[in-house]
Amino acid sequence: QQPAAARAAAVQQVDQAFIRANAAKTPDWPTIGVDYAETRYSRLSQIDTGNVNKLGLAWSYNLESTRGVEATPVVVNGVMYVTASWSVVHAIDARTGQKLWTYEPKVDRTMGSKGCCDVVNRGVALWKGKVYVGAFDGRLIALDAVTGKVVWEKNTIEGQKGAYTSTGAPRVFKGKVIIGNGGAEYGVRGYITAYDTETGKQIWRWYSVPGDPSKPFEDESMRRAAKTWDPSGKWWQAGGGGTMWDSMVFDPQLNLMYVGTGNGSPWSHRARSPKGGDNLYLASIVALDPDTGHYKWHYQETPGDNWDYTSTQPMILADLTIAGKPRKVILHAPKNGFFFVIDRVTGRFISAKNFVDVNWATGYDKNGRPIGIASARDVDKPNDAIPGPNGAHNWHPMSFNPKTGLVYLPAQHIPIELKDDKNWRFNQSAPGQLQSGTGWNTAKVIPAEPPTSKPMGRLVAWDPVAQKEAWRVEHVAPWNGGTLTTAGNLVFQGTADGRMVAYNATNGEKLWESPVGTGVVAAPSTYTVDGQQYVAVAVGWGGVGGLADRATERNSPGTVYAFAVGATAKMPAFVEYRMGKLVQGVPYDPAKAQLGAGLYLANCLACHGVPGVSRGGAIPNLGYMDAAIIRDLSKFIFKGPATDRGMPDFTGKLTNDEVEAIKAFIQGTADSIRPKK
Numbered sequence: 119q120q121p122a123a124a125r126a127a128a129v130q131q132v133d134q135a136f137i138r139a140n141a142a143k144t145p146d147w148p149t150i151g152v153d154y155a156e157t158r159y160s161r162l163s164q165i166d167t168g169n170v171n172k173l174g175l176a177w178s179y180n181l182e183s184t185r186g187v188e189a190t191p192v193v194v195n196g197v198m199y200v201t202a203s204w205s206v207v208h209a210i211d212a213r214t215g216q217k218l219w220t221y222e223p224k225v226d227r228t229m230g231s232k233g234c235c236d237v238v239n240r241g242v243a244l245w246k247g248k249v250y251v252g253a254f255d256g257r258l259i260a261l262d263a264v265t266g267k268v269v270w271e272k273n274t275i276e277g278q279k280g281a282y283t284s285t286g287a288p289r290v291f292k293g294k295v296i297i298g299n300g301g302a303e304y305g306v307r308g309y310i311t312a313y314d315t316e317t318g319k320q321i322w323r324w325y326s327v328p329g330d331p332s333k334p335f336e337d338e339s340m341r342r343a344a345k346t347w348d349p350s351g352k353w354w355q356a357g358g359g360g361t362m363w364d365s366m367v368f369d370p371q372l373n374l375m376y377v378g379t380g381n382g383s384p385w386s387h388r389a390r391s392p393k394g395g396d397n398l399y400l401a402s403i404v405a406l407d408p409d410t411g412h413y414k415w416h417y418q419e420t421p422g423d424n425w426d427y428t429s430t431q432p433m434i435l436a437d438l439t440i441a442g443k444p445r446k447v448i449l450h451a452p453k454n455g456f457f458f459v460i461d462r463v464t465g466r467f468i469s470a471k472n473f474v475d476v477n478w479a480t481g482y483d484k485n486g487r488p489i490g491i492a493s494a495r496d497v498d499k500p501n502d503a504i505p506g507p508n509g510a511h512n513w514h515p516m517s518f519n520p521k522t523g524l525v526y527l528p529a530q531h532i533p534i535e536l537k538d539d540k541n542w543r544f545n546q547s548a549p550g551q552l553q554s555g556t557g558w559n560t561a562k563v564i565p566a567e568p569p570t571s572k573p574m575g576r577l578v579a580w581d582p583v584a585q586k587e588a589w590r591v592e593h594v595a596p597w598n599g600g601t602l603t604t605a606g607n608l609v610f611q612g613t614a615d616g617r618m619v620a621y622n623a624t625n626g627e628k629l630w631e632s633p634v635g636t637g638v639v640a641a642p643s644t645y646t647v648d649g650q651q652y653v654a655v656a657v658g659w660g661g662v663g664g665l666a667d668r669a670t671e672r673n674s675p676g677t678v679y680a681f682a683v684g685a686t687a688k689m690p691a692f693v694e695y696r697m698g699k700l701v702q703g704v705p706y707d708p709a710k711a712q713l714g715a716g717l718y719l720a721n722c723l724a725c726h727g728v729p730g731v732s733r734g735g736a737i738p739n740l741g742y743m744d745a746a747i748i749r750d751l752s753k754f755i756f757k758g759p760a761t762d763r764g765m766p767d768f769t770g771k772l773t774n775d776e777v778e779a780i781k782a783f784i785q786g787t788a789d790s791i792r793p794k795k
């Protein structure tokens with residue numbers, strides 16, 4: 119066995135030639151999606167349909183985190199690099215699970231409420247001896263792969279206005295490390311930036327939406343985009359959105375990189391751009407020159423986004439035969455519920471088909487324009503959008519197996535009712551306006567009507583050529599993990615209800631499962647070391663769909679599990695979820711409950727869920743807290759003990775009377791749902 123430092127030093131070799139050579143046999147998992155095409159297809163076949171039922175635990179590793187874990191473990195030459203919540207990086211011996219080093223970027227915990235969707239991180243990039251992480255506070259940090267020491271760091275949001283965060287894995291294309299950011303729920307303008315891998319010096323930046331049109335445009339792509347926005351909406355005040363917070367892929371032959379852009383800011387199309395317009399380049403796939411950041415082409419999947427339909431979802435590059443012709447394509451299943459096949463040379467639309475029920479469009483015409491359903495844009499009526507803003511598919515990576523020709527896709531529906539808020543003003547908190555008290559700018563309110571659609575979570579095997587489902591597995595809840603597929607004809611997926619599962623890639627037959635101590639959201643990866651194949655997954659319940667609810671009674675800390683055939687390590691002791699009784703006996707004034715409801719929706723809902731109805735996830739439900747905590751709620755809301763765990767401090771934002779109203783809503787709701795004796 120090599121010393122750990124020698125193993126870590128192998129990262130010295132990771133460059134473009136290494137990544138492309140690895141793709142031929144995939145012994146290592148050197149980039150977040152295993153190769154530049156991000157297929158998440160491993161050619162390893164030691165574990166196959168015949169022996170997968172003999173998988174046992176090789177080792178587990180405690181990430182010591184209590185919030186969402188979304189990173190895919192990256193592995194080179196027996197060293198695994200993985201991130202936990204709050205962007206903490208861990209280097210682990212991939213054969214034994216021994217810690218090599220950890221790096222805590224010390225993100226200020228008050229940043230917690232500057233991100234919409236939990237303090238998550240989707241993993242690292244490796245390049246020539248360095249490990250790159252995008253910290254939640256927007257710093258891009260280069261670490262020495264052997265020691266974990268900082269080589270350089272760069273504040274990627276310096277000079278920008280608004281709530282920016284980084285949650286995605288950086289990518290390295292051609293010696294440049296590239297990172298975008300999140301923030302389009304708050305009111306920001308999306309951009310991505312490329313930095314020199316050695317020095318951190320900025321090389322290029324591309325904005326995805328135009329700025330104030332009275333100022334010069336950064337480039338021709340912005341001049342053209344501005345024509346698709348109505349200036350009377352003054353979109354630049356709320357930034358316009360289009361944040362690129364996750365997917366980037368690269369085709370070295372075409373010398374093109376592709377990035378998925380985010381939703382409009384605010385969400386309401388009417389508020390952003392009152393006379394309509396497509397609002398380029400929101401909800402699009404954009405091809406850029408990786409050397410210069412110059413725009414090459416775009417395809418917009420959701421023109422005039424009105425539902426938080428981001429196109430940041432993981433893309434896959436594949437070479438398919440379609441109608442008898444070989445085509446270089448991008449496979450994509452964005453939030454909007456359609457599966458897209460796009461020509462990646464030209465950006466031309468090939469086909470789109472809905473992979474779940476949708477109620478905003480009936481399909482796409484031959485030019486790639488959606489055929490809209492008017493009711494989904496009715497600004498006077500509440501709308502139960504299907505898919506909802508959490509997407510028919512979110513960031514949970516899908517995988518593509520060239521042998522079966524199928525894409526393995528975590529599909530879902532999470533219901534929420536929304537209505538346009540005609541009284542919305544930028545950066546004004548108002549009762550009922552979704553999370554406006556914590557800085558959201560969606561221009562949507564939550565109306566009294568509850569949604570009628572039902573939550574759903576399923577694993578879909580999708581044939582991208584035929585554009586149809588090959589098989590599916592229904593899960594008990596939405597918000598299941600990303601997928602991995604292998605030459606052993608397997609698909610691996612973790613589930614919201616706390617299992618790691620292997621399926622036959624051809625027909626979806628379940629072949630193996632293991633409990634993993636809490637709900638899984640991240641995608642697994644696989645690698646060999648000392649001739650042995652391992653499948654590893656980083657587990658930790660959270661992300662936006664895991665904050666307020668859950669599908670398991672277990673709540674173990676963030677943990678990496680590595681499985682191998684015949685391995686017999688002992689599972690760590692699982693931790694049970696601690697949920698109190700429905701809160702009872704807090705004195706309150708029922709006349710204040712209605713105001714309290716509006717304030718609750720504006721300040722508490724996204725993290726804590728509906729009191730007594732949601733059951734709590736990575737963050738506890740206020741309907742199941744100790745009565746003493748609710749009685750003294752102001753102690754928790756104003757500079758409370760949870761601020762060092764990421765809870766916002768509402769000092770100066772809520773009055774004591776308003777806190778009384780929120781208490782009335784919490785206790786009133788609990789009393790109204792308590793079963794009558």
Ligand SMILES: O=C(O)c1cc(C(=O)O)c2c(n1)C(=O)C(=O)c1cc(C(=O)O)[nH]c1-2
Binds near residue numbers: 380507513661662
């Ligand atoms: O608009 C944005 O800038 C933005 C950023 C992020 C993020 O950075 O995590 C998410 C979203 N939007 C979003 O819409 C969403 O559903 C979402 C889920 C998650 C997650 O990690 O679970 N992040 C994000």
Ligand SMILES: [Ca+2]
Binds near residue numbers: 302303426428
């Ligand atoms: Ca968003």
